Amino acid sequence: MYPASIPVFVRMLGNLSAILDKAAAHAEAKKIDPSVFINARLAPDMYPLSRQVQIATDLVKGCAARLAGIEVPGYEDNETTFPELQARIGKTVAFIQSVTAAQIDDSEERGISLKFGTREAHFLGQAYLLDFVLPNLYFHITIAYAILRHNGVELGKMDYVGNY
């Protein structure tokens, strides 16, 4: 469970951080108000860039805490600038790196419940990671990338997936 969660999260949040750095640099070079990117959406009823970053970080702090059986840290969701979004990513990485392999390995069968409005979903640890956290995490990081690409920031696939 550990190799499929924490190291993957750390790498993908690092890639997201680098993507946001490129967007901030692009805004500065082109004299575009950074809030144009922070508030950009791909459709009127999709979330803006800032919310994509908030949800991506929520997913991984929630996953690390729930698999380890510890309390999920609460964040205020008040980020409105690139430095604030970077700070959120930074504190998320610090938190998930504080969770050890020993705490997470063997959590395949741990029961995990999530509330979605009035509905509650129940998972075992492995399905929670593979069927909920990973697809959603990749979704929100990809949408963040796509919002910026759609708005002209020069990014490539390697910025998303990292070097290998």
Added chain:
Amino acid sequence: MYPASIPVFVRMLGNLSAILDKAAAHAEAKKIDPSVFINARLAPDMYPLSRQVQIATDLVKGCAARLAGIEVPGYEDNETTFPELQARIGKTVAFIQSVTAAQIDDSEERGISLKFGTREAHFLGQAYLLDFVLPNLYFHITIAYAILRHNGVELGKMDYVGNY
């Protein structure tokens, strides 16, 4: 290795297939030429919808075959309609379901080489799945979803991630 690959691929390709069905139905209801969606892109230098589906299916047939140590099936990449894209997804699902857990489990340490133009990348099986196949697969399915959302097809997050 098996639970993190084949069942995940089958579920996500099923979600992608259902998303494309909704797009085809939307095109028919609104009397929009389906090729408008098939050729739609989020940026001029991003791939259109059809190529997103081709790459997503390439990733999973390549992964299933390489982890099992068998030949990767070759496809022609000539799909230009929704039924053709659905047929490609269907034959991909049939292929990956023909690969058994016994063939894939214990492939964590299998050496896998991929060519990117003139460059070659070397992975062990686990890193190939976790750091290459899954992030790229989710990327292309998310971009397919985002292209359609951006073009007004009524989809929600549950169409992407499936029910749980």
